[in-house]
Amino acid sequence: MRRSRAFIPTAKEAPSDATLPSHKFLIRGGFINQQGAGLYNFMPLGKIVLEKIRTIVKEELDLAGCSEVQLSFVTPISLWERSGRCEAMGKEMLRIKDRHENEFVLSPTNEEAMVELVKNRVTSYKDLPLNLYQINTKFRDEARPRYGLLRGREFLMKDGYSFHSSIEDMVREFNLMEETYKKIFTRLGLDFRVVAADSGAIGGDGSKEFHVLADSGEDTIIVCESCDYGANIETIDEFKDKIDELNEKSYEDLKELKVAQKCSCGANLHFKKGIEVGHIFQLGTKYSAALEANFSDENGRSKPFEMATFGIGVSRLVAAVIEQNHDENGCIWTKATAPYMVNIMISNIKDVNQVNLGEELYEKLQDSHVEVMLDDGKERFGFKMKDAELIGFPYTVIIGKELEGGLVQIYDRRTKENTAINVSQVYDKIMELI
RNA sequence: CGGGGUGUAGCUCAGUAUGGUUAGAGUACUUGGUUUGGGACCAAGGGGCCGAAGGUUCGAGUCCUUUCACCCCGACCA
Numbered sequence: 141m142r143r144s145r146a147f148i149p150t151a152k153e154a155p156s157d158a159t160l161p162s163h164k165f166l167i168r169g170g171f172i173n174q175q176g177a178g179l180y181n182f183m184p185l186g187k188i189v190l191e192k193i194r195t196i197v198k199e200e201l202d203l204a205g206c207s208e209v210q211l212s213f214v215t216p217i218s219l220w221e222r223s224g225r226c227e228a229m230g231k232e233m234l235r236i237k238d239r240h241e242n243e244f245v246l247s248p249t250n251e252e253a254m255v256e257l258v259k260n261r262v263t264s265y266k267d268l269p270l271n272l273y274q275i276n277t278k279f280r281d282e283a284r285p286r287y288g289l290l291r292g293r294e295f296l297m298k299d300g301y302s303f304h305s306s307i308e309d310m311v312r313e314f315n316l317m318e319e320t321y322k323k324i325f326t327r328l329g330l331d332f333r334v335v336a337a338d339s340g341a342i343g344g345d346g347s348k349e350f351h352v353l354a355d356s357g358e359d360t361i362i363v364c365e366s367c368d369y370g371a372n373i374e375t376i377d378e379f380k381d382k383i384d385e386l387n388e389k390s391y392e393d394l395k396e397l398k399v400a401q402k403c404s405c406g407a408n409l410h411f412k413k414g415i416e417v418g419h420i421f422q423l424g425t426k427y428s429a430a431l432e433a434n435f436s437d438e439n440g441r442s443k444p445f446e447m448a449t450f451g452i453g454v455s456r457l458v459a460a461v462i463e464q465n466h467d468e469n470g471c472i473w474t475k476a477t478a479p480y481m482v483n484i485m486i487s488n489i490k491d492v493n494q495v496n497l498g499e500e501l502y503e504k505l506q507d508s509h510v511e512v513m514l515d516d517g518k519e520r521f522g523f524k525m526k527d528a529e530l531i532g533f534p535y536t537v538i539i540g541k542e543l544e545g546g547l548v549q550i551y552d553r554r555t556k557e558n559t560a561i562n563v564s565q566v567y568d569k570i571m572e573l574i
Numbered sequence: 575c576g577g578g579g580u581g582u583a584g585c586u587c588a589g590u591a592u593g594g595u596u597a598g599a600g601u602a603c604u605u606g607g608u609u610u611g612g613g614a615c616c617a618a619g620g621g622g623c624c625g626a627a628g629g630u631u632c633g634a635g636u637c638c639u640u641u642c643a644c645c646c647c648g649a650c651c652a
Contacts, residue, residue: 152601152613153586157645177644231575232651249652283575283650297652416652453652488610522612540611
């Protein structure tokens with residue numbers, strides 16, 4: 141993409157209501173803009189990042205044997221009355237009426253719809269297990285949306301549901317999904333922890349959360365410094381009466397706090413702040429029994445499905461990447477999430493040699509299917525650098541005054557290092573870096 | 575949903591206690607010129623139903639009433 145053709149409205153100042161780095165930088169960088177309380181538009185850069193995350197989620201789930209579906213976003217309220225969740229979810233569910241005065245709900249989650257979909261279509265143990273998911277808009281009418289994409293009312297979530305003929309098989313799938321989620325978050329380039337969680341209102345026995353470690357995380361978790369044990373403090377009796385106190389502490393304060401008890405492996409435990417980006421539950425027969433979704437087992441007996449449910453906050457991940465990867469100048473995208481891997485910066489657009497080299501390199505990288513931005517704008521060097529740092533391209537090729545000596549520079553956004561390199565080697569070097 | 579706050583240019587904000595020229599600044603935008611390695615400088619421009627509706631008044635951005643929106647603290651939450 142040429143910068144001169146792109147729609148990337150960057151800004152020097154952030155809206156006054158943005159407090160978190162991800163909120164500020166995503167708006168300043170022209171990734172998103174706010175449409176209303178908890179409602180955001182994704183502009184081209186934001187849309188690219190969102191799609192990249194969505195694609196990685198889909199690829200890993202499909203490899204693990206899941207099938208993607210798409211459920212209707214508007215659902216009749218009767219669907220929710222049958223499970224009794226109409227009451228439980230309360231005002232979180234946005235209700236609307238059609239022209240016939242029939243009441244509908246914008247889906248906040250889809251346990252009921254998915255059970256209804258499978259009910260009477262899968263009727264034998266021979267057709268199990270089954271794992272269906274969708275990556276679709278959700279709407280929860282939060283009392284207080286905040287923190288930009290981290291807590292919107294409308295958001296993109298991947299929600300998956302699995303159906304099994306036995307608890308054992310459901311647990312097997314649960315463990316498979318834990319591993320799959322680890323692959324997803326690892327591919328995204330995130331530092332994360334899997335922790336034991338409180339299963340909350342959705343119910344069920346086993347429940348694990350996936351937290352991206354970041355100063356601004358809303359949850360406090362404890363993690364072992366040695367093994368992979370971790371837990372949300374909400375689940376630990378020792379902390380139950382101190383949750384509010386601990387949640388209020390800053391990241392720095394928490395690091396100083398010692399956890400009295402040791403991990404079962406014998407090592408020390410530490411407090412961390414986390415952003416919840418994934419949650420997996422063992423549901424059992426809670427919904428299948430309530431909605432009478434049954435199958436026939438080997439003995440011809442009718443039983444409700446054993447179920448599990450799996451969520452990933454896709455739009456929240458866009459913000460979580462930045463909460464974990466930013467500096468005072470802006471975004472630092474991971475390689476898997478960067479909207480463009482390389483930015484070719486022509487320092488002086490009036491310099492024909494700079495322009496020619498920029499165009500040539502741009503074309504060459506595009507031919508090699510590298511996601512590349514050509515900054516062919518008329519702004520000055522400083523403006524372009526600030527802009528590149530704000531947007532967070534992993535690499536910027538600076539074509540500038542050193543070109544007279546046959547050199548350009550490659551700027552690494554994460555390390556902030558500038559490396560001079562001969563023009564003849566810049567293509568190979570970029571291909572090696574990405 | 576309780577408590578508090580804010581709505582004035584695309585964005586950040588003055589101006590409102592005490593009503594009174596043509597409503598301001600910075601930034602962004604347009605044009606011309608000078609610049610060209612860290613969000614440049616000079617000059618000239620365009621851009622506002624002062625959130626909305628009603629009211630008080632000779633006169634309302636400013637006072638009164640109603641309403642809507644957004645934000646913050648709590649409670650709740652992927």
